[in-house]
Structure formats: structure tokens, C-alpha cells
Amino acid sequence: MPTTTDTESGHNDGARRGRPGYDQETVLNIAVQVFNKHGYDATSMGTLAENLGISKSAIYHHVPSKGDLLRLALDHALAPLEAVGEDERARAGSAGERLEFFLRGTIRVLVERQQYVTLLLRLRGNTEVERSALERRRAMDRRLSDLVVAAQQEGSLREDIDPRTTTRLLFGTINSLVEWYRPDGPVSAEALEEHAIGMMLDGLHTRGK
Amino acid sequence: MPTTTDTESGHNDGARRGRPGYDQETVLNIAVQVFNKHGYDATSMGTLAENLGISKSAIYHHVPSKGDLLRLALDHALAPLEAVGEDERARAGSAGERLEFFLRGTIRVLVERQQYVTLLLRLRGNTEVERSALERRRAMDRRLSDLVVAAQQEGSLREDIDPRTTTRLLFGTINSLVEWYRPDGPVSAEALEEHAIGMMLDGLHTRGK
Numbered sequence: 042m043p044t045t046t047d048t049e050s051g052h053n054d055g056a057r058r059g060r061p062g063y064d065q066e067t068v069l070n071i072a073v074q075v076f077n078k079h080g081y082d083a084t085s086m087g088t089l090a091e092n093l094g095i096s097k098s099a100i101y102h103h104v105p106s107k108g109d110l111l112r113l114a115l116d117h118a119l120a121p122l123e124a125v126g127e128d129e130r131a132r133a134g135s136a137g138e139r140l141e142f143f144l145r146g147t148i149r150v151l152v153e154r155q156q157y158v159t160l161l162l163r164l165r166g167n168t169e170v171e172r173s174a175l176e177r178r179r180a181m182d183r184r185l186s187d188l189v190v191a192a193q194q195e196g197s198l199r200e201d202i203d204p205r206t207t208t209r210l211l212f213g214t215i216n217s218l219v220e221w222y223r224p225d226g227p228v229s230a231e232a233l234e235e236h237a238i239g240m241m242l243d244g245l246h247t248r249g250k
Numbered sequence: 251m252p253t254t255t256d257t258e259s260g261h262n263d264g265a266r267r268g269r270p271g272y273d274q275e276t277v278l279n280i281a282v283q284v285f286n287k288h289g290y291d292a293t294s295m296g297t298l299a300e301n302l303g304i305s306k307s308a309i310y311h312h313v314p315s316k317g318d319l320l321r322l323a324l325d326h327a328l329a330p331l332e333a334v335g336e337d338e339r340a341r342a343g344s345a346g347e348r349l350e351f352f353l354r355g356t357i358r359v360l361v362e363r364q365q366y367v368t369l370l371l372r373l374r375g376n377t378e379v380e381r382s383a384l385e386r387r388r389a390m391d392r393r394l395s396d397l398v399v400a401a402q403q404e405g406s407l408r409e410d411i412d413p414r415t416t417t418r419l420l421f422g423t424i425n426s427l428v429e430w431y432r433p434d435g436p437v438s439a440e441a442l443e444e445h446a447i448g449m450m451l452d453g454l455h456t457r458g459k
Contacts, residue, residue: 078374080289163372165287198454202445206437209430210423210449217422228415236411240419244453245407 065113068093068103073114073156081111081160082167108170115164115174118157121150123177126184137197140188144211144241145234151219152230159219182208214241274322277302277312282323282365290320290369291376317379324373324383327366330359332386335393346406349397353420353450354443360428361439368428391417423450 075092076084086107090097104110125131125146131139151158161178164171186208192198198207214237222233284301285293295316299306313319334340334355340348360367370387373380395417401407407416423446431442 079376080291080374082289083292165289167288196456199448199456202448202454203437206442206445207449207454210446211454213426213430214419214423214449216429217426220425221418221422228412233415236415237419239408239411240416240423240450240453242453242455244449244451245411245416245420246451247405247408 063093063095063099063103065103068100069110069114069117070156072110073160076111076114077156077159077163080163082165108168112170114157115161115170118150118154118161119174119177121154122147122158122181125150126181131188135197136188136191136195140192140198141238141242143185143188144215144238147215148218148234148237149230151215152222152224152233155219155222155224162216162219182212185212211241272302272304272308272312274312277309278319278323278326279365281319282369285320285323286365286368286372289372291374317377321379323366324370324379327359327363327370328383328386330363331356331367331390334359335390340397344406345397345400345404349401349407350447350451352394352397353424353447356424357427357443357446358439360424361431361433361442364428364431364433371425371428391421394421420450
């Protein structure tokens, strides 16, 4: 997975170049929170500098532009999401099993990279960096859609809901988790995964009713 | 429901006061699209004027401030959503039936008022108007939560997922519909409602597997 490797070596470079107390990763972590709070469009480099407690030129020391910050932040969400689809378990076994692995893996990335995925999901596509990220999201949609079609064909998923709608209901439900899930709340990441999978695949109705 | 009545009489006043071709409703419809595209924080009255093709002072003729535009727009989502919970069918019958009525009614409002609900769901709570709308959303959360508890107690909903998580999974799934549903696409509003309810309550797995 060259994307992941590139990203990681990029972080190391950033860390080496960074000032004491601020590596690129820290700058990114704070930047993504500010983007999520005020919206990417509404966030100036000045606002970022204020939140980081450093000067604008110190930010430019880490990244050349606001667009580069966004690109790096988005890759923190996209690379692990894409890795789920590349995993052998998303490619071997029955379609039903592969689909469930894909859904569970996606939920795990959402929990682990919640701020970054939130940023990704709120993109409006106003810039080239945003449009390129949205294209990578669409590629993941197609992968899920292929799994849904295969699972319907093998008879493990109901066919009265067309594959396109099924795909959107699944990703919609999973994506909505970032809006309310709190890792420090009463629901563990494992329970969240079980509950979301439980509703999507088996429904909330008591069985046998 | 005094809120609805107030709003509607407000619209009529706006329409009477408005210039030819622009009543308050039209201004709102365009404003909500611009807010959704650029984010509320990032949208200036100047940007709104540009999109409306009128001067800033002509907007002030319709509403005193950007915050008032937001408040009116949010009420277009909140009033009909609250009306679903006030409906007799959300208050009579078995808990399972009341819950399903509530969920279906909410989906219908989302489709009918998609732009306004999108605005509501993207609020960040940075202003008083936003916080007041979020408080009204929380009241709806409590109403759904009460229905979920009652449905679990009567045995129609599974109890292995706690009521709070169930509530959030349900609203998360329903809210996510505004992100992808297109009223002019191949899925009718009725089919969307059936499909979303079908997944949430009965799951996507083939029954009997």
C-alpha cells in the first residue's frame, strides 16, 4: 500500500523538521479540530496559528499551505479506510463474510480516526484537494457496492432493497457514528461495532415477532 | 403548535413586504442553499446578496440579520419535525407502532425539507440561535428515546442494544439520508422510507439464514 507508506515517511520528515513540542502530527491534530469546529472554508491560517499558540510562519515551517494541511489530514482518514478494502479478509471467503469484515473494519477506522473522518465527511468539494478526496471516497463506495451485489447474489442479503440504496444506507449509518460516538463515553468501541452491525444486518426488531 | 403558526404568519408578512419576485420564502430557500454550500460561519451577507442577485440592503428589507435568516430557516426544519412527535399516532397504540410512526414521519420531513434539515444537522453551536435549535433537537432525541424504552419494555425491540445507543443509531441512520438522497433520482420517497425502515427494524440479512 504505497499511499500509507508515503504518508508515514512524510510524517517522519515532518517530525524531524518540526520545532520542539510541535511535530507535524501535533499541528495536524489541532488543525483538524479547528477545521471541524469552524469549517475548513471559514478557518484562516491566522485562526490556526492562534489555536496552535504559534505564529503563522511557524505553521508554514510544517506545511506550505492550508490546502496541504487539509490534504495530509484527509489522508489520515483515507489511507486506513482504503487499507480495509485491500485486506485479504475483504477479498476471501463468502461475500457475506467479506462484506461484514469490510463494514467492521470501516467502523474501527471511524472510531480510531474520528476527527479525521469527520473532516472527510464534511467536505464540500470546493477545492481540488477536496475533490480528489471525494474521488477516493467514491472508489470505496464502489468497493462496498460490489460486495453488496455479491452478497445479494449468494443469497445472504435481502434483494428487495436495490444494491445502490443498500450501499448508501450502510455507509450512511456507519458515517453517522462519527457524529455522536464519544470514545470516553459509556459505549466501548467493541460494543459500538457489535450494535451497529447488529442493527444493519439483523435489525432492531425482536426476532420471531 | 404556536411555533408553526407564528412562523407562517411571519412568512405572510415577509411576502407582503417583499419586492416583486422575492418573498421571504424565496430568500430563505436560496440562503439555506448558500449556507449549506459554504457553511453558515463562512457565508457573509455580501455572499448571500450576490447569490440572490440583490443588494445587501434588499436582504435587510426581508430580515434584520444573518442570524434571523438562520433562525427562520431552522424553524422550517424543526417545526414539522416537532409536529411528528405531537401527532396523535405518535401517542396512541403499541410502543412499537408509535415508534414506527415517529421514524416514518421523521423520514418524510427529511425528504420534504431536505435543505433545511441539512442546515440543522450541520450546526456547530457557535451562536445563540444555533444553540437554541440544538436544544430543540435534544428534546426530539428524548422523545425518540422514550419510545425506544417503551418498545423494548413491551418486547418489540431487542434489548441487547441499550436504549441510548438504539436512539442514536436510529437518528444517525435517518439523518444520514439527507446526505445522499436525491428526490429526482431513481428511488421514490416512499421506497426510501420502506428501505430505511426495513434495514433499521428488520436488518439487511435474508430472514431464515
